[in-house]
Amino acid sequence: MATPTHAVAEGLGGTIELRTNTSSNARLNYEYTDGNTYVDDKIEAYDRHTMTRNGGAGKDDSPFHGKDGLQRLSSHADDEFAPRSDGSDSVASTERIENIDEAGAGEGDEAGEMVYRVYKRRWFGLVQLTLLNLVVSWDWLTFSPVSQYAAEYYGHSESDINWFSTAFLFAFVVASPLTIYMLHWGPKQSIVTAAVFMILGNVVRVAGSHSRTGGIYGVVMFGQILIGLAQPFVLSAPTRYSDLWFTNHGRVAATALASLANPFGAALGQLIVPFLATKAAEVSNAVIYVTIISIVVSLPAFFIPAAPPTPPEPSGSTPKESLRESLHLLKSVELWLILIPFAVYVGFFNSISSLLNQILVPYGFSTDNAGIAGAVLIVVGLVAGAISSPILDRTKAFILAIKVATPIIGLSYLVFVFIPPTRTLAGPFVVLAVLGAASFSLVPVALEYLCELSYPMSPEVTSTIAWGGGQLLGGIFILVSDALKAGPKADPPANLSRALIFTAVIALAAVPLPLSLGLFGRKDKLALRRLRSDDATHSHGDGGQSPV
Template sequence: MELKSLPPRITRHSGSRNGGAAPVSEEEGGGGEEEQQRIMPDDGAVVYQVYKERWFGLAGLMLMNIVISWGWLTYAPVSDSTQIWFGLDSQSPVNWLATVIFFTYGLCGLLLAVLYTLNRHGVKPALMASSFLVLVGNWIRYSCTQRKSFGGVMFGQILIGFAQPFVLSAATHYSDLWFTSRGRISATALTSFSNPFGAALGQLINLMLATSPEKIPEMTFWVAIIATVASLPWWFVKSRPPTPPCASAVGKKLGFKESLGVVFRNRGFLLVFVMFSVYLGFFNAMSSLLNQIMLPYGYTADEAGITGAILIVAGLVTSAIVSPINDRTHSFLTAIRIFVPIIALSYVALIFAPRTHTLAAPFAISALLGAASFSLLPLVLEWAVEQTHPAPPELTNVTLWVGGQILGAVFLIIMDALKDKDDNDKMWKSLIFEAVVACAVSPLTLMLGHSANRRIEIDKVAAQRIGAS
């Protein structure tokens, strides 16, 4: 059950991010709310409530993240067949189909458009822009795949990359608007994890769709069909709830310039930004290169695909347990200090896993890495919002994701360049590079100090006032 609370003297929400909605009584709230709590100050009634519609919008963000991520890794699981179909000299151009997605996320003009859209107009316009770009990008890819135009496929991939920030950056913004302090981590987790879940679907299903180079156009067609079906319904999602869910959702957020000062002068945020960027970057790079990491050691493409799926599924299952617990305990720092060393040690173990020539080692390490990475992701996103409130949550979200995506592209290029050309393109040097950097940043967790979770404290104070009234 989520916490619904309000300070006793709030009587109107004008100027808030909930559209300036006036307070409503129980009778005015309509049938859409699940729960509400009211007090009666001298000058009228105020209601905070959560709405069932929040799940529809959350589902929209999740599905869009899935199809965009599926688009990101459409060709990576079948890189050898893609190389043959387009007549490429190596698999490096295929790697660029994934790399370009990371770089598009970091375009300053695009990020400003994303921040403006979310801050001023909410989630609905962001989903509309994203779904349009996904539709156009996927069908351009299909048309150009039939004509064996690799440049055209790259252009379609760039459009899909433009779609990603509109939904990936909306996770904390949406949870801040529609959920209370006892549900935000779980909501952010569901939205954020749908991105790697789409990658897992691509790892498994695309292998079944493209069993030979001649099947590449057919695979691209079915991915486009799925993306089309997933994109259309979300034009009907609401941007904001009629009334805020809790006290911390009422206050007006800081302006953009003020927020930049609050965010980038926050020592804890800067430390977490470095860690998050490195670990997300390596996760993205490894997901893109998993096929090429395992195949030179005699593994099959199917076995590499299963390894990628285990990485995602183990993460989803673990996070489904960890996120609700942290929604209740709010033990952000403790959890971060547990998961970061596990991730670093997993990258060390990954150096030796392919050399065992067994499935047990890569399967086990992927499960451990996925479990720790997925559990860490929403914790960091929500902790950053707590530490920088009342800065808009989309600002910290965008900043963290940009760091991870840009480093993902840089790491992918470096790891591709470190292939051992004299030994069947084995990537042992790449895995050593990955492990060294991952271990180097892990001690930063010890530099994080304990500080107040600002939104949670606001809701606690509001709840105490209600209890005392």
């Protein structure tokens, strides 16, 4: 049975409708919606299925074959396509091409032009990447929300338990070079590698938490490091995945979904773990529950598609700079004006998430209160990110979003210095909600804008550097905060007031960096290079796009 193809193109006050079949008896029907017939338009047919064939030899016998090999309506206009008197192009570009047939995907049309498509299977890989980012973050915060119970169970101090989080973050930095290399060749290898590390790390943690002598700190630490090695392979992958599978109308949202799943996993850890481990003896049970979830989520990673048969847009098929050549592009001042504050704020988010229990409990808050506060930080942030990402996908107002979010983040850290001593629940909830909304709105925008500024550098380079810097600083900030912890004779004992002051000072110092983007005669350096490449290609009629 022949498969229909339907194309609609706007031109000269009317709409031409093309209806063809892929059979050898293809028919062409065209009619203007205003009742007139203007066959002076030449319509490029991008899909190879709109071309009829003669005896299977590939010869085009349709009545609208142009000299340049493109499919066109017959016309009284000269075949050299001279400009019209009104200054417009004589070729009407296709506004909409719908093709419900996936057969033959991966090829261009007979004229040798690439057909750009997006595929439904992209959602399978995106959901899997999202779930892995969620679970790896939950693994990270398995012990921090119940640090006092974990310290008792493993026979170590709370400072030693903090090293579970710190080592996890430092492991990210160690694996970053390999992450960049693997993502350069595609996201699937990276995602599968993360799944393997997560499964192994969780199994090792279970072994260290269920020995005959109780918990074995060193074994659990080794498992935590293995999971930490998994994180960069999925946390740095969203920009690479969205570049490979999505158009510029969906990349920010796709990157946001997969990236923001990581802090959402932290929220689940903050909220759920205190209910799983209400005393020291239950810490091992919490580890088992998290391990089961991690293994179940990791297994489908081996079955995701590696790459689409055809790219979604021209930028997806553009050869990326080699890793060596990418180092030259990193000299851009604008890149670092975003990379530095991004790393600082991600670092403080990691630090606050790991230490929130120790920040609030000395002032009379319960472990459950601290867990709920951490969940508020992240859940409100996720809602803000879900609202802002589609809007920014359409408007491309990346600079405005960055310049609005960064001052709010800096001021939120300043206000938070004065919140724990109030000993009221509303204070932490409100400030952390504002901090989460600004932080989560910034993350996908900054990551995508870094890709735009660095194009044609492969997206994983800036993504891995940005996240790696955040993990490195997060580990350092945890160590510094632990060193600034008050002594047992302070009021209250073991408070982190000085650590919060340190956080506020550094956070405010980073605010002017993104605010200076475009100043000092450098506004031309802020161009959206990848978007400009896609628009330029489409404006010249070099390809069509069809969802499959």
